[in-house]
Amino acid sequence: MTKEPLGIGLIGCGTVGSGVARLLLEQPGRLASRAGRPLSLRRVLVRDVSKSRAVDLSRDLLTSDLRAVLDDPSIGVAVELVGGVDWARRAVLDLLAARKHDRAVAFEAAVAGGIPIVAALSQSLSANQIISLQGILNGTCNFILTAMSDQGWGYSEALVEAQKRGYAESDPTLDVDGTDAAHKLAILAQIAFGVGVSADAIEHRGIAGLHQNDIRYARELGYTIRLLAEAWLDTQAQNGKQLALHVSPVLLRHLAPLAQVRGAYNAIHVIGDPVGDTLYYGLGAGQMPTASAVVADIIDLAVGRAQQTFRTLRLWCSNGAGVGLRPSSTVRCRFYLRVLVRDRPGVLGLIARELARQEISISSVIQHEALDEHEGDIVPLVIMTHTALTGNFRAALAGIDSLGCVNPPSVYFPVAD
């Protein structure tokens, strides 16, 4: 080992930052042998240098001034782990501006924590046209869904347990409403399809308030509910290639690989041509799994791989030109629909008529006796449709929800087959 150490500046020392610092300080031999040179932690930028921390950092590593990192010529890699958007963005731009040569950004940890999905899409599957991508990208939601399914808990009960275990924030909104998964899907869409799309432009529904009964009915029909971030490419569209993107709770067959993903785990199912199906599974969050991905990026930068990958990624982007976004109304799939109806003759006929008007046929129907949502003579009617245009399904749904015998709003989810 004769090479110069690679100096590292850490921007932020929260949960993941202290994990990265721990790895760098506790495993210098392992990391040096894999990076081909020592990795040396030179600066740790924190808001308050006097605060006590989980990781034992010598006082002279700490600074609260970004300049101390920008101006340190011994720092070759800066690691931004601050969270938030505005300050972090400015810091990254300043850090890039402070260097003229060999600039590259690596971001394996940005999606699915310890799962090397960015490397898979940008390197290992580089011979492929990605056809589709289905991801469980939010461990909080997957934990809640698994607990509701396995323990029979209600949504609120499962959320409280997720908060107790540290899987959910005290304000869980961005996780449970699907926003976080949409952010991650935007990153994956960029790498896999070369399509630049803002997370705001991705339709997303979350799991907040999901009813235990829907989990039960789905199970009875042979399905498991998972919050999926999905992208699929239509190469046969009239006006060029079109990419559909959405985040939604989806019914998956019990034996589907993603249906088996339990608890706080993440997984991404990628179909490519020529590789076929592949799946990547692991912990999508947490201190050490995420630190594993961050330090792998640092090693890739030390070795020189990350710089080359970054150059290829840019080329790859231009490759995506010509891929348009597909309006969700034009996507075809099956639907699960639960309607609360007054228990009287002819109701099923009225609902079937609304579906038929939109050319949607029914694949199966369950009418149970009322469970706990029983109020007066209101009972749930569960319908699985055959494949339909999403736009048609939504129009039928509006018709159904305005029927006098229906207690709106009805609940629906796409079904993946």
Add this chain to the structure above:
Amino acid sequence: MTKEPLGIGLIGCGTVGSGVARLLLEQPGRLASRAGRPLSLRRVLVRDVSKSRAVDLSRDLLTSDLRAVLDDPSIGVAVELVGGVDWARRAVLDLLAARKHDRAVAFEAAVAGGIPIVAALSQSLSANQIISLQGILNGTCNFILTAMSDQGWGYSEALVEAQKRGYAESDPTLDVDGTDAAHKLAILAQIAFGVGVSADAIEHRGIAGLHQNDIRYARELGYTIRLLAEAWLDTQAQNGKQLALHVSPVLLRHLAPLAQVRGAYNAIHVIGDPVGDTLYYGLGAGQMPTASAVVADIIDLAVGRAQQTFRTLRLWCSNGAGVGLRPSSTVRCRFYLRVLVRDRPGVLGLIARELARQEISISSVIQHEALDEHEGDIVPLVIMTHTALTGNFRAALAGIDSLGCVNPPSVYFPVAD
């Protein structure tokens, strides 16, 4: 795109070779954009240039002389896909000798076809000490086991179906006796633990002749049988780190991720510190999945990543010095044991005594009425043990199989919990 093309020489044009040729010829634009330069097929070495092929190759690409590849200065990457050992080894050594600079070997396709397990272990998990690795590395065996379990078929029936579908060779020995999985495990052990071990040194049992009844009893106990290649590191051993390696049918709990892997798929479950559990899943064989891995390697070579990874791999090897191989007799695990016994009083007591002599206690017992293996008064006795030393278990087994009331040989498998 101003860069020079990268010239490619293909050694062998069988199933995988023609897949690689097809990708190179049919997707020049996609591959050039990802490699940063055109990939240009310059030579295809075949035994018989006049034979007709699945892929449409111009006659002047074909040669039957390795010299045509060795002496062509326009060839930057040679791809060996011949199969076999002796000729292929000499060809690779000749090809490496023909170049002096920037020599590197990439071999993603050598294990688990389209699954990027080599990249995961050598790059994405580079911050980790790998703790254990469990792989379904032979799709033929997994197809047979899944068919036996789902269809209730016998071993021979499932093998014939695997042959019909092209998953099994007409002589399936190397697949079904575990040799193929042991070869792949040796490669993974080298990358993950830096331990050079010959496949011959890895104890392996296959699935040939596996009895349908064992699949049924295992299911009844809550387990699924899979042929696993396993490596696990003991960092607490008295004489330094020790690595245990084996290939064997193993009982996995129904909900374990690897138990869900069905049909001809492969998967590898890797536990690392700090990343925790990760799993990689996909098609482990077949023309196009394997070609996907080969072409990803070519792109990595074009970009320059593969050369850097290759240098790091060598460093990584030296890191493994000091890891010894652990004798299987010292590995502790639970066991599934099926003994055919004469149905008379006291037999269970005799067997329990043999186990107790080796300090092995029984976790559960099933004694069924005889199924199809019923012969006279012979009935199967199925025992699950608590954790035991493998050496002790084997000694107990020898004792059991020499009891007068037992019809040897008894059948046993390790249990993964």
